[in-house]
Amino acid sequence: MNDNVLLKVEHVTKIFGQGDRKFTAVKDINLTIHEGEFVALLGASGSGKSTLLRMINGLISPTEGAVYYRGKAVHGINPYSTMVFQSFALFPWLSVLANVALALEARGDMSQERFSRAEKLIDLVGLDGFESAYPRELSGGMRQKVGFARALAVEPELLCLDEPFSALDVLSAESLRGELMELWTGGSLPIKAVLMVSHNIEEAVSMADRVIVLGKEPGRIVAEIVIDLPHPRSAKDSSFEVLMDRIYSAIAGHTQLEMSEVGTAPGSPGLTRILPGSSVGALAGLLEHISGFKAPYDIYKLESELGVETAHLVQSIEMAEMLDFAVVKSGDIQITPLGLAFAEASILTRKELFAQRARRVPMIQWMIQMLKAVPSGELPWKVFYTALQPEFPDETAERQLDVAIDWGRYGELLDYDDRDEMVSLDVSNRKEPTVSA
């Protein structure tokens, strides 16, 4: 039965950085892709889905474990796979025809026929007439079609798609998805399997035969869901909704006890939770929206109701959970009394409520304590950054501080002066010297 196994990922772990600045992107991943399958890798940002895709492609190599293609370990770029990029990666100085033909030239084909072959592929994706156009003259959807044509030109067995629709507007994305599915299910492509990275749940459910859900910290597989609905699929079907719900519950998880929900302070034992990079504005919007629902509410519905991306939604929900403004269980969200109070409060009361909860976030608590320990009540940004570095990769540490300062500023707990890069206690938060009578 293993005859048609195309790709096998065995115990793959990827660690970036060296020494005490290590960061585990994905940990112990196992997955198999068979011929004829369309597999979607789904996960919030930071779950390592792009890292995994690049290891499968050979663009980066695993720290531990191995990727096997048709039973052979992959070293360097896998010659049987190709990729469609989120940002298209078309060469702006080449025409559509030259962009597609370039993929053939790379295979050593310098014959004149390469142009007619490229033309056929351009016809296939429905861009006939645009051969001599330059990428800048095309819409996003058309550019991505060129990306597909270029990928097909090398007759790959495994087609890797790296969020191919997320740089497109909603309508172009929808129509391009439909056209791709038509080509794929119609069997007119030489491709043996498709692996798509996505952060859009509806997209994954509507296209894939199997959805692999990645969790984060570190990136790992948290669920594998087979989608056995016939094509074309409709998001309105109840079976479709059930699957969306299941995937959301896998991605959003459920609210933990406060201890583990907020994590521990940097430097102390236990996992320091990464602060979700969501803004107070987005949080307020979310809470206002769900304040009307008395019963737990399906998260997947929020996506279209609020018109936000899955990734942003998940971050806002995480923020609400961390601050105890909402609880999440099996794909449903419910606002807490505190959250309700926040949603209905005035601007100033909101700040107070927020400050109360934000004070309990270990990261912010830790910063306040450090600031209180110095007489001046201010410390260079660098101090915090250096302290965070052992626990987070560089960019994350910087983003973490940005988020913490942002939250602290809103809650009037912390202040930051960009000129001298000093973090300080907010004036209102500074301990007044006690005056004895």
Place this chain on the structure above:
Amino acid sequence: MFLRQRIFRQPSGEGVGFGKGDLAVLLLIAVILYFGLQLALGTPAIIEGPEINLDPAAVPFYALMSIGRMLAAYILSLLFSIIYGYAAARSRSAERWLMPALDILQSVPILSFLPVVLLGLTAILPQGIAVELAAVILIFTSQAWNLTFSFYQSMRTIPGEYLEAAAVFRFSPWLRFKQVEIPFAAMGLIWNSVMSWAGGWFFLMAAEMFTLGDRDFRLPGLGAYLQTAAIDGDTQALIIGIVTLIIIIVLLDQLVWRPLLAWAARFKVSQVSDDNPPTSWFLSSLRGSRVVTFLNMRLFKPFNLWLDRKLNRPPQHISSLEPDAERKRSLLGWLMLLLLALLLGYGVFQAAGMLVTVPLEQWGQIVIGAGATLLRVSIAVLIALVWTIPVGVLIGTNARAAAILQPIVQIAASIPATALFPILLIRLLGVPGGANMAAVLLMLLGTQWYLLFNVIAGASAIPQDLQYTSDLLLLKGWRRWKTLILPSLFPYIITGLITASGGAWNASIVAEYTHFGGEITQVTGLGAQITSATAAGDFALLLAATLTMIVLVVAVNRLVWRRLFRVAEDRFRMDQ
């Protein structure tokens, strides 16, 4: 027209202070200087250059010679920059040494090397070849660094997805070079070539005729022609020479750089169409010409195809894109390093031995000279600031003024200051304090354009909505300057100042000590000390003064300019 792209951006290195690498590079430069001086000991005491013929009929020949020197140096620079930039961008371990080295090299006042290079080369080579080579080396050192930085930065800033696409689609090294690397580097290389040529003319004019005591280094070329004409008081020849120079520069601009820029506009990465892409009448006429089409079909295309067929070999294996982990140095590597360290140690020891012989009193003079030159540089830069800010803002914000002033400014800026220097000297040498005035003026002439172009770029980059807001708030006069214009200009002024002050230090070598019409005029200054020490054959003093200047310039760069630059980047950049 393309002023916005003319921002002379100094690449900001890692730190503001001095690092280990910086120290090593400075020591290396000291050692090279020392060995150069050792060579220079063998220089003949009297050298006579070839006669320069002031007959206008000789001008085309001189012009061709000058262009030839520039071209040779430029080709060298281009090759160097591609190889060096490639090495630094490709290998982490190489990058750690190559980039700080480049950073120091570009802030070293190049002209301070001229005496050593000239003397060193004449000692080992026939005089004609030596002077020729010295000129080419000097121009090379003025052209290579910014080209290298530009290429390196282009290599490092190729968007990741293009590198990934090149790997996934299995591009051969040739295909990657042709379709990814060169297109991404083209714009930067061409703009920097324009700058390099401008800088090159400045140094060529100085290098073609250089007198040190009884040694008269001279090369048949426009620079020597101009200086001779000035000495002989031949106004007609002087005018012919300068006009020829301007014509050459304008022709190069119109027939080479503009077409290249217009052609390279296709390599702009942005996926949106440019509103007014650079144009070139020459390129357009070339494109329409039948001869060119014929040549293209019969010559260029087949050659291109032949090259592709020869070089585009699909690779068997393409490795992952990750940066190579720090590899352990091999035994040979360690031995090489040890050898290098020993050589460096020996050189440093010897150079230090030479420096020790410089009496304390002379060190005192060096300090005074450094102070005097610093003062002159500051005055020149201040004068430049005072006039370039208002004029630059006028050109940058007022289309009508720009239409009139821009062409004038561009022509004026294209004349290398060193070509005008002899005229300045004739006018000023009789006047009391004239030598000082001439020195400051030469510094000013050589550096003000950097500032002006930056101010224009900054002023034209002030966002329209901020201008409207200021109008609505009725911000006028000084308040408008304080709240809108000066903060917007600040980053541009700083970038301009960095280049300008570097140029001024450089100019001090030729500005403070002049040998003109058989008469030596000298003012107190580090530049004068360097040149006079060479003339007198006092190599210990020469070494001391040159090193002082290098360290001073690098230190000012690190401690003042780079800090200001960082402030400018952090606080006053518009595009955040």
